[in-house]
Amino acid sequence: xxxxxARVVFVLIGSAGSVLQAQEFQIFDRTVQxxxxxxxxxxxxxxxxxxxxxxxxxxxxxxxxxxxxSSQVTDSLRLGAQVYDRNLGKLGQYHPSLDWASxxxxxxxxxxxxxxxxKTTLGLYNDTQDLDFLRTFALLPQxxxxxxxxxxxxxxxxxxxxxxVPLKRQLGAVxxxxxxxxxxxxxxxxxxxxxxxxxxxxxxxxxxxYGCDLRWETPLKGLLVGASRMxxxxxxxxxxxxxxxxxxxxLPYRISTTTDWTNQFYSQFSAGKLRLDAEYRRYVSDExxxxxxxxxxxxxxxxxxxxxxxxxxxxxxxxxxxxxxxxILTGPGAALIGSQPDTSLPQNHIYDKAVxxxxxxxxxxxVKLEGHFMDGVGVxxxxxxxxxxxxxxxxxxxxxALIVRTGFAF
Amino acid sequence: MNKLRLPLxxxxxxxxxxxxxxxxxxxxxxxxxxKLDSISASELRSVFLKERKSLGxxxxxxxxxxxxxxxxxxxxxxxxxxDDDLQTYYRSLVFTGRGSMPxxxxxxxxxxxxxxxxxxxxxxxxxxxxSDGVRTLAVVSDNSSERTLISRVEPxxxxxxxxxxxxxTVRLRLTVAPAGIVESVxxxxxxxxxxxxxxxxxxQWRYSPKSSQSLIEVLITFDxxx
Numbered sequence: 256x257x258x259x260x261a262r263v264v265f266v267l268i269g270s271a272g273s274v275l276q277a278q279e280f281q282i283f284d285r286t287v288q289x290x291x292x293x294x295x296x297x298x299x300x301x302x303x304x305x306x307x308x309x310x311x312x313x314x315x316x317x318x319x320x321x322x323x324x325s326s327q328v329t330d331s332l333r334l335g336a337q338v339y340d341r342n343l344g345k346l347g348q349y350h351p352s353l354d355w356a357s358x359x360x361x362x363x364x365x366x367x368x369x370x371x372x373x374k375t376t377l378g379l380y381n382d383t384q385d386l387d388f389l390r391t392f393a394l395l396p397q398x399x400x401x402x403x404x405x406x407x408x409x410x411x412x413x414x415x416x417x418x419x420v421p422l423k424r425q426l427g428a429v430x431x432x433x434x435x436x437x438x439x440x441x442x443x444x445x446x447x448x449x450x451x452x453x454x455x456x457x458x459x460x461x462x463x464x465y466g467c468d469l470r471w472e473t474p475l476k477g478l479l480v481g482a483s484r485m486x487x488x489x490x491x492x493x494x495x496x497x498x499x500x501x502x503x504x505x506l507p508y509r510i511s512t513t514t515d516w517t518n519q520f521y522s523q524f525s526a527g528k529l530r531l532d533a534e535y536r537r538y539v540s541d542e543x544x545x546x547x548x549x550x551x552x553x554x555x556x557x558x559x560x561x562x563x564x565x566x567x568x569x570x571x572x573x574x575x576x577x578x579x580x581x582x583i584l585t586g587p588g589a590a591l592i593g594s595q596p597d598t599s600l601p602q603n604h605i606y607d608k609a610v611x612x613x614x615x616x617x618x619x620x621x622v623k624l625e626g627h628f629m630d631g632v633g634v635x636x637x638x639x640x641x642x643x644x645x646x647x648x649x650x651x652x653x654x655x656a657l658i659v660r661t662g663f664a665f
Numbered sequence: 666m667n668k669l670r671l672p673l674x675x676x677x678x679x680x681x682x683x684x685x686x687x688x689x690x691x692x693x694x695x696x697x698x699x700k701l702d703s704i705s706a707s708e709l710r711s712v713f714l715k716e717r718k719s720l721g722x723x724x725x726x727x728x729x730x731x732x733x734x735x736x737x738x739x740x741x742x743x744x745x746x747x748d749d750d751l752q753t754y755y756r757s758l759v760f761t762g763r764g765s766m767p768x769x770x771x772x773x774x775x776x777x778x779x780x781x782x783x784x785x786x787x788x789x790x791x792x793x794x795x796s797d798g799v800r801t802l803a804v805v806s807d808n809s810s811e812r813t814l815i816s817r818v819e820p821x822x823x824x825x826x827x828x829x830x831x832x833x834t835v836r837l838r839l840t841v842a843p844a845g846i847v848e849s850v851x852x853x854x855x856x857x858x859x860x861x862x863x864x865x866x867x868x869q870w871r872y873s874p875k876s877s878q879s880l881i882e883v884l885i886t887f888d889x890x891x
Contacts, residue, residue, distance in 0.1 A: 278766075288759070288765050288766060290760065290766070321760065323759070323760065323762070325759070325762060325765060326765075327765050330719050330724050331718075333763075333764075333765075335762045337760065337762065355761070357762050359763070361718075364716070364717060383760070383761060386757070386760050386761075389753050389756060389757055390753075419716070564749075568749075615749065664760075
């Protein structure tokens, strides 16, 4: 498999020159653009295996790629689609998916509509979290943008209303997005993988997703503040083995959320070579987790990050990220797993200090080096990077990680 | 004195005070189908950030330089971003389905040729670059109290200087009365003889009315090759 991956990567890079030349062509007198990206990471950890990879031995199972085609058909109408594929340890497993495909029509600067499969606007970076080449860090703060749970918020099949309104008296401008649609997770996502430890095997996880985002470009130059809200009603279907009665074999399984919302608040300040980000996300859900267990999750994460452009091609950055998760279980089967109310315990938090450097080798290719120093593993009922399946000997309280990641985008 | 239309004279209208050397390093040009003599700084920014695709009902398309002093000046002066930041911004649009990459060309010559033949194209070049087939745009402040140039008289190029291939850019400071008449012209820089010719023309310009007097700096370039 790795030889196949290497071949794909090298063919892409090797043909980059000709691909770059062929990025744009005409169909029926309309310009069509083609763009793509690929990234490859290597992760080594001390402590625990991370993100479903065997990182304690060093792992290169961190690859993703995308390809899109789009056209500005008229000044108001835009069409496009992107395919995305990834492998992250036990997740993804190279099952390509339609990342987005939309028709976008702008009536006025303050009113536009897009429909199809659309990236979800949530906080600063939800809709661009896969696009490694856009940022300094190899990994976004996992407290707010968990890579293993990408599918929970990345996109919806539905529609958006959006627009931007300049404010009077030089008070800046406000942008809004309101959306509704259907979320559909890959069965190769983190949550589905987590459930396999309980012998639960999902074949679908989807449901209604709707919300809004409001952001304000303030009169203070470079300062942006905003808030997002997302509501969901998610149902998972599959099979499970009843641990209390394994002889019954595979039984039908269903999980649904009754309460499921996310609030996110954020700000960004840019001045010269410096950019500062801060975000807070809270996710609350009530769900029937097993036939005899109900789970109330309260997941909170926040981070502060700074990035500085040292030279034209070199950026450095650092962030501090805190993640806590409490899970309160009720029902006859609750004792099998146990509630997790105490966030001071390593299994209920992850405090992460990260430092990173990014070097742009040229306009298209970058290399990143990043270190993480993590306290805690956050392995309650809700996952965030650490999984028992790849840590069969149990968890150590701390994990340090070194990431080298390279990416190419055209 | 004959008011002959000179073979190129690149005229940049600079916002009063503060834009200084950066504004002298870039000239905005547009396809002739765009019936514009000027564009506001915020409109220019929104066009190049792909926030709008039309101006006054006409299609607009931004054209960028890949690198160079004019490119750097344009980014700093009108977008407030570095080249890497701008590329990151465009890619965030492209890879989320919300925009496309703008045209990027290698030289002033390529940019001028493309803008001249492409409906709605707006680009930027060095101030000394030619303007064959394109319209030069003045960039005006978003402050509604700033002046709009209503009528412009081209300066007479002193024949003795042109015949000796003496050219250059002259910087003027105009004192504009509330009614829009140019009350006085001060030559801030450039050849003295060219400055005299430029001032003689500029004193005949007319601006939009305003409640108070204004100070406006302008650049006029004399190119002996045209």
